[in-house]
Every structure is written in C-alpha cells, then in structure tokens.
Amino acid sequence: MSAQLIRNLLLVILATLALSACSTTKKSNNLLQGDVYTGTETIEYLATGVPDRVFFATNKSVLTTAARDTLRKQAAWMRKNKDISVTLEGHADERGTREYNLALGERRANAAKDYLMTYGISGNRINVISYGKERPVNSGSTPLAWSQNRRAVTVKAN
Amino acid sequence: MIKKILFSLVLILLFKQQVFAITTIDITRGNLDPLPIAISPLYMSEGSENIKLDNSVNQKNVGEKISEIVEINLKRSGLFNPLNKSAFVQKPDIAHLKPRFEDWRLIKAQVLVTGKILIKEGKLRVEFRLWDVVAAKEILALAFTTVPNNWRRVAHIISDKIYMRLTGESGYFDTRIIYVSESGPKTQRIKKLAIMDQDGANTKYLTLGNELVLTPRFSPTAQLVTYLSYFRNLPRVYLLDIETGIQEVVGDFPGMTFAPRFSPDGKKIIMSFAQNGNSDIYTMDIETRVVEKLTDHPSIDTSPSYSPDGKYICFNSDRSGLQQIYIMRSDGSKVKRISFGKGLYGTPVWSPRGDLIAFTKVSKGRFYIGVMRTDGTGERLLTENFYQEAPSWAPNGRVLIFYRETKSDSEGKGFTAKLWSIDLTGYNEREISTKTDASDPSWSSLLSGN
C-alpha cells in the first residue's frame, strides 16, 4: 500500500511538473509573481542600472516592492540630471474594456508619478499620458504578454 | 336590496354567456420561422433615360440591385426569409399591377414586394407596393423621387418601410455606422475614423490615421461625431462635423478627457476627465462651453451614457473595488449601483427605448455582451467570446452592434478586430463586413426619420 502511495506521489509530482510546463512558455518560468511581471525582457534603460518601467497586477495600480525600487532609481537619476523632464506612459492589458483601461492607465502613470514626487522630483518635470490598451509591448494573448503590457513607462521627453 | 339585484344581474350575465358561448380555441403556438417574403425585382418603366450609376449598376439593372439590397437587409434582420427568385412565376411588371396571388401562394410566399423605376430628367423615381398574399390585398404603397446616385438609400428606405409595416416597429436600415478602422501591427496600430452604411457599403475615412483616434459616437441627428483623439499626443475629446469636416477640441482640460457621448438633445457632451489618477464624469454644453462636474469620487468613473429622456445617466465605476454599473440622476445625485452579478461590468449604454441597459461583462476570463433592466434586474447575456465589448444600439432598440477581437501570438498573428451585430433576443449573430479591421462602432439614428 505504502509503496503504491509513494509511486502515486511521484506520479502526481511528475504530472504537476508536466502541467506547469504546459501552462507557461519556457521563458515565463519564474517571470510572474502573482500576476505581476518580474522579468527583464521588455525593459529598456534610461541610464545604466535605471530601468524605464514598472509592472502592475491585473486591474491594479498599486506599486510593488520591485516597482518602488525601480522608481527610486529613476528618481535618483532625475535628481542627478536636473534638466531632464519625462513623460510617464500608463498602459493596460487587452483584457479590459477600452474606456476603463484608459482610466486605469492614467491611474497607473500617476501612481508612478506620485512616487517619484515623494522622492523629490518636481511634478513640473513629469508629464502623464495614458494609452490604455492601445500600445501593447507584447502582441501575444497570453498571461505573460498581458503582464508585460500592464506597465508605466518613463520616457525622456527632452 | 341592491346587492340582490346585482347578484341576479351577474347570474343572468353568466347564464347568457353560457347559452351563447360558441367554440373558442386558444392558439398559443405557431412556427417561429422567418416570414417567407417574395421580393420581385423592380422593373424599369419604358421611356427611362440611360444612366450609369456605378461600375456595375446602370438603368438596366438598378431595379434588380435595389431589390437585392432590400432582400439582403430583410434577410439579415433574421425576421424574414426572402424566397428564391428563380421560383417566381409572374413577371415583375405584371405583378406590380395586380399580382396573381394564387401563384405567389404556391411558392409559399406570405407577402410580396413589387415595384417599378423610372429615370426621367435626371431623377430616379421608385415606386413599390407590399402585398399580403394570403389576404390578397395591398398593405403598403409608396413612391420616392431622388437623384439616381441615391439608389442605395432608396433601397434602405424601402427596407425600413417594409420592416415597419410587417413588424410594427421602425427599422434601422437607412442608417450609418461610424467606427474605428484599424490596420498595422498590434503594437503600433493605425486607427482612422471611418463611416459606412449600415450594410457595410460606402465606406469613407474621416481621418488620415496620423494620430490615434478612439470611441467615435454619433450625435442624435447623426450630423456630428464626438470622439477621442491623441492629436499632438494630448488625449482629448473632439467634435467633428461630418458635413463640413470641421474638427474642434471640446474637452481641453489639464488632463485626459475621454469616453464622450452626446446627451439625447444633442446639446451637451458627457465625458470622463482624468486628472491625478482620478477619473470623474463631466458634461460640457457645446454652445456655451459651460462645464459641470457630475461625479466626485476618488474611484474611476467612466463610460457615461444618458437615458433617452435625458433624466438619468448610467456609468461605469470601480468605487466598490471592481468595475460595476451605476445609475444616477442627470445632475449627479442619487448614485445607485445596479450590477451585482459575478464578474466585472463595463460600457453601459442606455437603449433608445429606455427600458434596458446594454453592457460588457467580464467573467472568468470571458467577455459577454448583455442587457439588463435599468434597475439591474433581468440580466441576460446575449453572446460570449474571447474578447468583445462596446455595444451600441440600433435606433429601434432591437439590435446591438459591438466589436470582437481574436487571440494572437507574440508576433500578433491571428489578431483580428471585427464588427458584429446581434439581436436583442440573443439570436441572429452576424459579422458586419468592413474593408479593414474595425472597432468601436456607433450606430446612427434613422437618416430619413420615420
């Protein structure tokens, strides 16, 4: 009986592994936490070590620990380069209604802007625009693609 | 005393009824097949001038073309079954004078359309008659005169008149649809405003595609369009006069204005204004430019839509934590949540009849178009898909148009955006063919009125 149990246990573990291999692509292993993207694939850099974007959970505009970390780096970079102003672009994935997504993108961009401001960046240097679901970075219709599209991107404006 | 008299009266009445009762049969069932209708080609009167209307349309076949369009319109409505013309026995011109009803009954037609055309002095005159084949009588006859180039519209107006006579409800064929024409890769989609006839003909582009445009909506008279444009990277609500082509910004606030719609009297635009991460609902009087703030809540309030009497507004808010549908008075008071089902609700649109609100519902990763009563009861989901949203009502409140997107891979392959329509009953779901990919449809009112 116990031998069978152990055999079954192994079987189930194997099955689970097989399942998880099915549901996500090779690349996405460990790239999602909750449903927030934690990888680096789509990220560009404003300067060495200063990632340009932060990612969000579905329907949320709360900054994750990683996002706050990124934004602090951006704030430091902006403090160093006082003549630079930026545009914060808020985006949503394709899984929402268009109008709500526009509002959601605006909320995400402002969440990032507010955080930058608490680190001493003047609001005058930050312009905000929402693209809703209009400008995805990944065209795919997968949870990974959607997680990469739920983002606020800091773009140099001058 | 009086009671006694009354009692005996009642008795007498009852007795009388029994004596004179004749057999009564209740018919509560019948067939639900579309009504068989024979549409005889409109014939060309003698003495008509030669004319060329289109590459393939001239005075010889314009009558056939018109009856073809009528046929397609009626068939697409799902309520009629136009019969195959090859079975028609009577010639169009003779049928128009006096149909031999026995012949038409033989091919199972219950109603018959006949008509004739005359082109004279550069004018197109179209006359048609609708016959009840079974009752052997004419039930409608009308004539139109117009410029020949208008032949398609004549076909649509005829369709509307037939629809109205046979369903008791005004039609929706002489209408246009404004939508966003899409092309290019998903990550850099090019979007233009486009307008077409309800049946997909006569597509015209209103913008060039240099900037992103979204969510166009007709004014009640279908003369103006309000929409969102990213002109100069400033997402703002614009107003476009499709007569003059003049565009102007109406929502130039220090932030993003979006989700515009007209009030039922056409005098105001209601829209969302987003600032500092908060979207609220505002109205702007087009004439006076007076702005009024209707909602004041730290949540997202968007997708507003007026009731047809202008007294109420339904909108989308996530003040409960997730997207739900709310209604309020048009002054912003008495906000009340009406959607309570499982899932998210968005894009509420009040029906032209006033009794229903159409919406998009997202539940377990699937998208639904549905309707509910204005108090939130009687929710009915009409169609389910991977992604679809933004319903817009046909002017008679019987049909909804919306757009649907398909799944794509990381290269964007497999992605399409198309317009679809569905009956309020949940039946008769059809794709509306457009020249390009399309989204955000808005249905105009009847161009010819009633």
Place this chain on the structure above:
Amino acid sequence: MMTKNLILSVLFHSFMIILTALSLPFMKRNPIELPPIVSVEFIQISDKTNIPFAPKARKTLEKIKKEEERVVSEQAPPSSKKKEKPDRIPLPEEKKEKQQIVKKKQNPEEVELQIKQSSEFEKEELFDPNQIAALIDKSKEKVAETTREDKKLTQSSVKNSFASGLTLTQEDALKAQIFGCWSIPLGLPYDENLLVRIKLKLRPDGTIAKAEIKDHARMNMPGNNFYKVLAESALRAVRLCQPLKVPPTGYEKWKEMDMNFDATEMLKG
C-alpha cells in the same frame, strides 16, 4: 513576507499533492488531467467589393448630405396624392364594417384627438377618404371598448371546457393544424401581452366563409402597430389552413368559432 508566502505555498501544494495521490487509485489509468483547451475563434475576413475608396471624404459627405435633403423633401408623398390612387383593393369585411358602425357619443376632446392621430397615420399608408372617415369612426367607438374587451378575453378559456362544441381530440387536431399555418411575427415584443381574437364563420367543408378580427378598429389606431401585425398574421394563418380540420358532423356546433391568438409564450421561449 516572501518566506511566509513560500512556506504557505509549499504546505498547500504538498497537501494538494498528497490528497491527489490518495485519490489516485480511483482513476488508475490517466492521472494527468490537462486544463480545458480554450478554442481560438477564427473569423473569416470576407472581401467586400464595390466600396469605392473616397479620399475626399468631406466632399463626398457634403454631397450625400445634399442628396439626403432631397430624398427627405421629395419622398414622403403628400396624402392628397395618395388618396387619388385607385388601385387599392379593400378587404370585403372592411366595407361591411363601415356600414355597421354605430356612432357612440364620446367626449368631444377625445374625438378630436383621435381624428388628429388618424390623419397622421394616413401618411404612412394608402387610404381613400371614405376609409379614413370610417377609421375615425371606428377609433371613436374603440376607445370605450378596448379595455373592456381585454378583460373578457381571459374568460374564454375557462368557458371553453364545458361549452365547446368540439371534443378535446377534435379541438387538438384543429389547434395542431393552425399551429402549422401560423408564422408568428418574430419582431413582436416578448414582454408585452398581446392577444388577437378572430371570429370565424365556417362552411360545412371547413373552408372559411368569413374571418374577422373581433377588435378590428384597434388595428388602425395609432400605437397599436404590434396588435395590427399580430392580427394580420393570425388572419393569414386561418386562411392558409383552409379547409380546417373540422368534425364531419355537428356543423351547427362549430359553424361559428372564435380563435384567440397569443404569441407571448412562444416569443418568450
């Protein structure tokens, strides 16, 4: 925070794994259950022909607009023009009914209202002046009757069971026959209670000597479009069904017959 979640996750997963393992013997053959495959919709893109590309949208639209105005002004034929049309074939019943109309005294304001509405209605359809006059009269009469008649309707089915001249089998046969002939107007509102009563006079062979809508005046009253549509469909149904499947005997019992047409149930379902 992270570690706590991790521990929780590991605990939960192992619990699930053990649970599954324990239940495995019951499904010996195939332990791997794949998630349901969500199908991808393939939408065919049909080629639309004959739509000329119009770069000068503005100009074209202006043109359309102008034409539109013309249609509007030139279409909608004036009523005077229509009245002249001789080729309308009136229903036989209509003629008789004109004579039967008994003028009832009404509130004069109401009468005026009816007249106005009727004349508006006239734009939609062809009527000769006499018929219009008849219509107005009927409308007047109608006002008082409509509500009353509706109430009476409900009684008929009750009455039916003991006063019918047909046996249940005979009645069912007749019903089944009519069901097959009746094309229910699909556009009718399913949430409105509409009922049409037809009075039939039959010949011994089951053909129809006369079929009339009991509430005929209502058909041409404004705001009764749906009623009219239903009534006409009902008339078509009985005519299409001729000869009706009537019993071979007892003509006296069924030579007159009422039929109540009610589509509500069908349209709801």
